[in-house]
Amino acid sequence: MVGMNRVLIALTLALVASSALLPVSDGAKKPSSAPRKEDVPYIKCQVCEKLASRLDQLVKEKQQQISPKKISEYEIIEIAENVCNLKKEEADWMLKIDIVEKGDNLELVEQLEEGMCNSKCKTIESACQKVIGYADTDVAEYMYTSKPDLVSLKNHLCKDLTDACSKKPPPVPKDRVPGEPFVAKPSKDAEMDKILRSMQGMPGAPGMKVFSKEDIVKGNIGNDDEDGDDDEDEDEDDKFPKNLGKVLKEKEKESKTEELKKTITKEFKKTGEVLKRHAQKVSNRVRRWWKGLRSSSSKKPKSVKSEL
Structure with a gap:
């Protein structure tokens, strides 16, 4: 189901972008995001x-x-x-x-x-x-x-x-240049960013991209062939339209209603919850293996010492 999940995620993100849930601004100049x-x-x-x-x-x-x-x-x-x-x-x-x-x-x-x-x-x-x-x-x-x-x-x-609070911080230089003012994020953007953060690192979502309307119309999405050899996904993948860009363009013309936005967001959250539960299981198994490995490694010096 990994291939299916990736296509679903890519499709959902593309639809979200095309329905203006994720606005794209080509000309806006963004403040610097580099840490000071x-x-x-x-x-x-x-x-x-x-x-x-x-x-x-x-x-x-x-x-x-x-x-x-x-x-x-x-x-x-x-x-x-x-x-x-x-x-x-x-x-x-x-x-x-x-x-x-x-x-x-x-x-x-x-x-x-x-x-x-x-x-x-x-x-x-x-x-x-x-x-x-x-x-x-x-x-x-x-x-x-x-x-x-x-x-x-x-x-x-x-x-x-740590030594984070071991001593009083130094005084700020008088010639320090102030940072940018705090600007609240639009509520719909904050909600979508929260969903995307919750899906980071999940199976089927590592290469997620947010596409512009131009990418959607041209069909420049879903071109990765990473899961093309998965036999179990072939039947399901064949059900998706070949010309995804054309379908999305028609969908955009048909409707941009609020109901479509709600439906997409609901399905997006549902998919994220399923993937997150799967990721949690895998993560716990890896941690148990790593804990056991560390434990066995820490015991080796003691056994060597006793033999000597």
Whole structure:
């Protein structure tokens, strides 16, 4: 079903784009999205504290979601691995934070809505990744075994595992150039971005692209032949029209109603949920294998020592 899923995802994204759910602007000039790494030392401690709060929140939400089953260490590790990656839904907390210069300090100010992810958003991501580094599995193990409260978690992550809050941040240079203003993201764009983040890394979705109307009309979609040799997909794939661009063009002419948008979004979410459950199963199996491998490796030196 992998080939089928990829075609479905490509078709859905194309229809979404053609019905103006994902507007494309060729002439608009976007602000720089490169992180300002020189700002990281001024916000590192604040980012670490917010990171700890987000970890605590996500683990509790996951526990409520799977209750009465207990959350596993692997599930906590997965959360810790994704919480600083803006391509993952666990990291959407960074989209609601603005960096504001106050006196000789930089402060993180939480907003009510998600903002356009430009240099500030990327700077927070850079600081978050610098903080957690290789400590993601360590903090996950600590949360699983110790079940700490939020204060203990902040101290452990920001002072024990890392040096994020070990000393006061330096004063901001007076000649620092302010960043771009915080601009709230349109609600429909925020919702679609959330769906796309939730599908990152799932089977059948690794090469997802969002196509422009020009690509759709010309038929420049679905040209990958990666799954062309899958016998089980051939019968299903043959049911899709050969000239997809022409069909989509006709569909665009036929209707651009709100009902079509709702139907597409609903089917998109449904497909994402199925793929996400499959990805979770595969991820858990890999983690169990890796945990066993690490455990066996750590025991080898002891056995060698006893033989000597």
